[in-house]
Amino acid sequence: MTEFTPLASLFGGALIGLAAVLLMAVHGRIAGMTGIVSGLMTPQGTDWGWRAAFLAGAIAAPAAIVAVLGPAAVPFESVVPLPWLAVGGILVGIGVTFASGCTSGHGVCGLARLSPRSIAAVLTFMATTGITVFIIRHVFGGF
Template identity: 70%
Template sequence: MTGILSGLLPPLSNDWAWRAAFIAGAIVAPALIIIVAGASAVPFESPVPTPWLIIGGLIVGIGVHFAGGCTSGHGVCGLARLSPRSIAATLIFMASTALTVFVVRHLLGGF
């Protein structure tokens, strides 16, 4: 998703049209489901406020961009080919995840 979205930022890539259609579909499709089937068709309850979810998603997207891929890309494909960059990225992902869980559960009182 991050790679697709980054292709829509200046300078535009030559394949911007399918990227724009993909992002538009990812936004419009859930809205159409709610309109057609009703809000109860997509039950979603979270103890975390929506703004925090959005901020978290943006932070993850930025991290994916700077890491050159996501956890599954580095953890599955990169480790399988013994890429030093993927090994480092996977170790950093795991360490930051453990640290985040510790901070949220023990220092912030959990959600």
């Protein structure tokens, strides 16, 4: 059970959008986590600096919030067993590479641009995520 947080989630979402607009205005880049991480894995890439800086900021922000306001400020709960996290992580990595984007790249930036590819990707992954959660929780009674 998690608490329904419409205002915090709307505000957090607006901040995610603000970050996407900032990255486009200054760097001309889509704020997609798949593309940013993937670009760091290319040794011949010349633009690793802004990617590494973006990732550092994205990791540092929650750490700073918890350091100042305490762990309750950023709730975290995961009951998924580690082997399943590994399996799911590999599937996510493979999927977002072939789809050229994830929730941030297709979901936020792509939908904002009304990209047909992103609309198709979001409808597809929302459907398979929902089906997967239903099967795990209500067919197998798992996590």
